[in-house]
Amino acid sequence: MAARSVARRAAGTVVHRATIVFFLAFAVFPFYWMVVTSFKQNADLYVGATNVAHNPFIFNLPPTLDHLRILFGQTLYLTWLRNTLVVGLLVVSITLLLAVPAGYSLARLTGRWGERLSIGIFLTYLVPSTLLFIPFSRLVSLLGLQNSLWSLVIIYPTFTVPFCTWLLMGFFKGLPKEIEESAMVDGCSRAGAIWRIVLPLAVPGLLTVVIFALTLVIQEFVYSLTFISSVQRMTVSVGVPVALVRGDVYYWGSLMAACLVTSVPIAIVYSFFLDRFIAGFTVGAIK
Amino acid sequence: MNTTTVSAAPVLHAGQTIRRADRRLGVFMLAPALLYITLLVALPFLLALFLSLTNSSAGSLEFSFVGLQNFKNVVASPVFRRALRNTFVFTFVSQAAVMVLGNVLARALMRPFFGKTLARFVILMPWAAPISLATLGWLWIFDSTFSVINWLLKVVGWLGPGQWYYWLGDTTLGMVAIITIHVWRMLPFSTVILLAGLTSIPNEVREASAIDGAGTLARIFQIEIPMMRPILTVAVLFGVVFTFTDMSVVYLLTRGGPYNSTHVLASLAFQDGVLGGDVGRGAAVAIFLVPVLVVLAIVMLRSSRRAEVV
Numbered sequence: 080m081a082a083r084s085v086a087r088r089a090a091g092t093v094v095h096r097a098t099i100v101f102f103l104a105f106a107v108f109p110f111y112w113m114v115v116t117s118f119k120q121n122a123d124l125y126v127g128a129t130n131v132a133h134n135p136f137i138f139n140l141p142p143t144l145d146h147l148r149i150l151f152g153q154t155l156y157l158t159w160l161r162n163t164l165v166v167g168l169l170v171v172s173i174t175l176l177l178a179v180p181a182g183y184s185l186a187r188l189t190g191r192w193g194e195r196l197s198i199g200i201f202l203t204y205l206v207p208s209t210l211l212f213i214p215f216s217r218l219v220s221l222l223g224l225q226n227s228l229w230s231l232v233i234i235y236p237t238f239t240v241p242f243c244t245w246l247l248m249g250f251f252k253g254l255p256k257e258i259e260e261s262a263m264v265d266g267c268s269r270a271g272a273i274w275r276i277v278l279p280l281a282v283p284g285l286l287t288v289v290i291f292a293l294t295l296v297i298q299e300f301v302y303s304l305t306f307i308s309s310v311q312r313m314t315v316s317v318g319v320p321v322a323l324v325r326g327d328v329y330y331w332g333s334l335m336a337a338c339l340v341t342s343v344p345i346a347i348v349y350s351f352f353l354d355r356f357i358a359g360f361t362v363g364a365i366k
Numbered sequence: 367m368n369t370t371t372v373s374a375a376p377v378l379h380a381g382q383t384i385r386r387a388d389r390r391l392g393v394f395m396l397a398p399a400l401l402y403i404t405l406l407v408a409l410p411f412l413l414a415l416f417l418s419l420t421n422s423s424a425g426s427l428e429f430s431f432v433g434l435q436n437f438k439n440v441v442a443s444p445v446f447r448r449a450l451r452n453t454f455v456f457t458f459v460s461q462a463a464v465m466v467l468g469n470v471l472a473r474a475l476m477r478p479f480f481g482k483t484l485a486r487f488v489i490l491m492p493w494a495a496p497i498s499l500a501t502l503g504w505l506w507i508f509d510s511t512f513s514v515i516n517w518l519l520k521v522v523g524w525l526g527p528g529q530w531y532y533w534l535g536d537t538t539l540g541m542v543a544i545i546t547i548h549v550w551r552m553l554p555f556s557t558v559i560l561l562a563g564l565t566s567i568p569n570e571v572r573e574a575s576a577i578d579g580a581g582t583l584a585r586i587f588q589i590e591i592p593m594m595r596p597i598l599t600v601a602v603l604f605g606v607v608f609t610f611t612d613m614s615v616v617y618l619l620t621r622g623g624p625y626n627s628t629h630v631l632a633s634l635a636f637q638d639g640v641l642g643g644d645v646g647r648g649a650a651v652a653i654f655l656v657p658v659l660v661v662l663a664i665v666m667l668r669s670s671r672r673a674e675v676v
Contacts (some may be wrong), residue, residue: 098474099485102467105550106489109503112514116506128517129530135514177402180395188392200399202663203407207611209632212657213639213649214413217423237406240399269391298496298612301632305640316498320618332507338503342495349494350487357558361600 110339117336118142124332127338146332155310156337159318162228166314167296169232174239174292175285181240182247187256197248204241208301211237219306230306231314235299239292246291246359250284251277287355294349295339315341403600417649424643436650446651449622449629452541454628459608461547464605465598467549468556472564475557475664496650500545500619508533508543510621537627544628547615552608563597564590599669603662611655631655 115136116124128131129235133139150156169341185197215234254277262272278285296314303317308323319337323330418436422429440446475486492500507514510532520527533539567590575585591598613632616622622629622637629637631654639648 093451095479097475098470099479102471102474102553103485103488106492106554109500109507109550110491110495112507113503127510127511129520131517131520133545135512135517167441182639184392184395188388189396191449193392193396196396198667200403202666203403205607205659205663206407206411207607207632207638207655207659209611209613209635210414210659211407211410213635213652214410214417216408216416216640217413217422217645221427231659236402240402241407244399244466286666289567293517294494297528298498299499300496300635304617305636311521320498320502331509334502335506338495338499342499343489343495346487346491346494350490353490357562360558361597363563 088282110342112341113335113339116331117146117333117339119332120145121332128227137260146330146336149330150333150336150340153230154196154323154333154337155313155318156315156323158311159313159315160341162318163297163314163316166228166231166235167293170235170296171289171292173232173236174243174288177240178243178247178288179238179278181244181282183251183277185244185248185253192349197245200241202241204238204245206237206281208238208299212305215302216305225306226312228307228314230314231296231299231303234302234306235292235296238294238299242359243288246288246355247284248250249359250281250287254280266269284355287352290348290352291356294339294345297345385434399434414649414652415646418653420646422645424640424645429646432646435660436646437653440647440650440654445626445629446634447523448627449631449634450654452628453610453630453632455541456545456548457606458607460552461544461602461605463549464552464556465602467553468560469599471553471557472560475561476564490554490559492551493559496612497612498618500551501615504543504547504550505534505619509537534620535624537624540624544615544619548609548612551615552605555608558607559597559604560594562602563594566597567593596669599665603666607659607662610658621672624650 115138119138120140120143123138126135128135141196145338181200185200188198215230219225219230219234222230224233258280259269259272259276262270262276267275298316299314300316301313304321307313307317310318313322315337319334319341323337418581419431419433420429421432421435471489475482475489479485506512513531515533515534516531519531525531531539533543568664571589571593572585575589580589609630613630613636616628616630616633617636620628622633626634632653635648635652637648638651642648
């Protein structure tokens with residue numbers, strides 16, 4: 080009897096490990112493939128998959144840094160990164176300027192109608208870029224902003240502001256009311272209490288918003304593809320898939336290196352803040 | 367405690383005016399964000415509806431009304447009908463798979479094991495990576511000559527001599543590839559949400575069900591899943607929204623090919639409205655996303671209200 084239950088538990092552990100390994104392999108495989116491709120010599124890389132004897136999972140020839148050298152030395156990758164960061168910082172600033180006051184207002188100053196409104200604001204986050212890129216392309220050409228990074232600076236807050244307002248509202252609601260109230264009792268104005276007491280306490284929330292807005296800007300593809308046509312002005316998520324192809328030839332080594340170098344840092348930063356983003360998505364569904 | 371009550375007494379008297387001032391401040395602080403959202407989300411949305419009723423084209427600012435002509439043309443087009451069907455197929459199949467796999471994975475992650483933090487990070491990577499770059503990675507995996515999947519299938523003998531899969535040159539295989547990427551990308555997102563739901567179920571519930579003699583399956587299907595319904599709804603809704611409206615995967619992987627057979631609404635709207643320059647037609651195609659989004663928004667509102675009541 081005891082032996083049977085031990086055997087059953089061991090079987091359960093094996094199944095559990097196997098499940099985890101399966102999912103890990105599925106999740107990591109494309110990234111593993113990027114790593115392998117980025118460092119392989121072309122002679123090792125471009126061997127037809129019909130050749131069963133040539134194992135593509137391992138380095139059959141010594142690894143090389145050529146693809147990285149091409150990426151950083153002979154392509155506009157660094158320019159795209161810089162464009163992305165410039166747009167990102169401006170979008171983050173706009174987002175903070177709009178979403179922090181709005182989030183606080185909805186959390187503390189507006190009462191019942193604010194609650195309704197906050198759900199409405201959140202729902203605008205769900206209006207997809209694939210619906211709005213057509214009217215925006217008209218607006219952008221009316222404003223004369225075609226092919227200018229300013230078009231992205233103006234438009235990207237359409238998806239950062241609603242979600243960040245919602246996130247910050249939740250965050251401000253979580254701070255105890257008494258802190259501002261006691262500051263106001265001590266002679267601070269409401270605005271003074273927000274500036275001196277609430278914002279310093281809200282730094283983790285603000286940081287979440289900064290990271291969220293920044294990662295969204297780096298990830299965004301549709302608007303950037305629609306509005307930016309010259310290669311020098313592209314952001315990284317469009318420049319790499321659209322312009323890193325020379326002629327009709329893919330330079331897979333450099334392409335994969337670009338994907339890897341861009342994705343991994345974002346994934347690391349993102350994972351630190353994930354729980355807060357998820358809390359934003361699930362407000363109301365978990366008590 | 368005492369000091370606050372004492373000093374609070376005179377303020378209480380001015381309570382009404384402070385609250386009115388607060389309300390004014392509240393409106394003042396909310397106005398910029400609201401104005402921005404109205405100008406850059408609500409108005410463009412209306413503009414999209416408006417453009418779909420015109421023959422507006424990318425080159426010129428002149429246009430005239432054509433009524434529902436764009437919609438008539440679009441609905442009559444086989445490419446559009448195919449795209450409409452694809453959008454639903456991709457969304458439904460990938461979300462069904464994500465729900466099953468996500469539940470399995472979230473349960474596996476509930477148990478402690480060595481290297482759990484690292485495992486969680488790795489499992490999250492597909493969701494955090496920029497979609498266009500991740501799709502590029504898959505494009506290389508599905509390459510017609512160098513596909514590592516084909517190599518594996520050759521090695522295990524699934525593909526015999528002379529047999530070959532052209533992943534992106536074949537409608538069915540192309541659809542399989544697109545669905546695979548959607549599952550790969552959305553699985554982390556749903557898993558983390560489901561995990562939050564699972565951990566919010568108190569342990570006493572599990573213990574009580576064990577004492578009452580419920581087996582594992584009964585516990586999962588009769589207790590945990592019903593308890594997780596609000597969170598399952600959230601996971602499904604966001605998963606559907608993100609998959610239904612995405613165009614990056616299709617655009618970068620197959621460009622809608624072969625022969626426009628793998629388009630989705632979003633990628634077709636881009637092809638017609640931006641690449642083709644037929645703004646009215648592109649807008650009309652994109653408008654077909656709206657009814658589904660409205661339904662999802664209503665479901666979301668109702669479930670959030672139910673959660674408030676509970």
